[in-house]
Amino acid sequence: MNPNAASFLKLMRHPVKFRLFLFSKLPAAYFAGVRVREANEKRCVVSVPYKWLSQNPFRSTYFACLSMAAEMSTGALAMAHLYKLNPPVPMLVVKVESSYFKKATGRTYFVCEDGELFSKTIEEAIAGGEPKTVIARSVGKNRDDEVVAEFFITWSFKAKNKK
Numbered sequence: 001m002n003p004n005a006a007s008f009l010k011l012m013r014h015p016v017k018f019r020l021f022l023f024s025k026l027p028a029a030y031f032a033g034v035r036v037r038e039a040n041e042k043r044c045v046v047s048v049p050y051k052w053l054s055q056n057p058f059r060s061t062y063f064a065c066l067s068m069a070a071e072m073s074t075g076a077l078a079m080a081h082l083y084k085l086n087p088p089v090p091m092l093v094v095k096v097e098s099s100y101f102k103k104a105t106g107r108t109y110f111v112c113e114d115g116e117l118f119s120k121t122i123e124e125a126i127a128g129g130e131p132k133t134v135i136a137r138s139v140g141k142n143r144d145d146e147v148v149a150e151f152f153i154t155w156s157f158k159a160k161n162k163k
Helices: 003-013 015-025 027-032 063-082 115-128
Strands: 035-039 044-048 091-100 108-112 132-141 147-157
Touching: 003 015, 003 035, 003 063, 015 027, 027 063, 035 063, 044 063, 063 091, 063 108, 063 115, 063 132, 063 147, 108 147, 115 132, 115 147
Parallel strands: none
Antiparallel strands: 035 044, 044 108, 091 147, 108 132, 132 147
């Protein structure tokens, strides 16, 4: 495992430090209850509850809250592979596609298993000096393992020039 990725994942799994990060950088996700449940170099699981702060008028989780959890499941993997890289490689969401299959009426778990794809693409962005994109897939399921939603989030990476 990449030592930088390992130290980032350790920080992300720390309950207090990660919640402070969410509160300061992603307050909407913090208050909606988005939480990282599992994370390693290849896979990330993020959950979002159905509660007062994440609900819509139709008695289900608001799509924006589902989007936050899906994006975090992909973005956390990317950030792990980018942590303390030299040269730095900024990341940016350039496209989001989603499909919804079932009402999210309880806790929804989003799983992204594209860690190796992120690693490879980031290496290519650094080696080639050109922007590279990844289309990461995140699938949201309920407690009964039924698919609630599926997201395809396109991330762009471009290495900064060494000075």
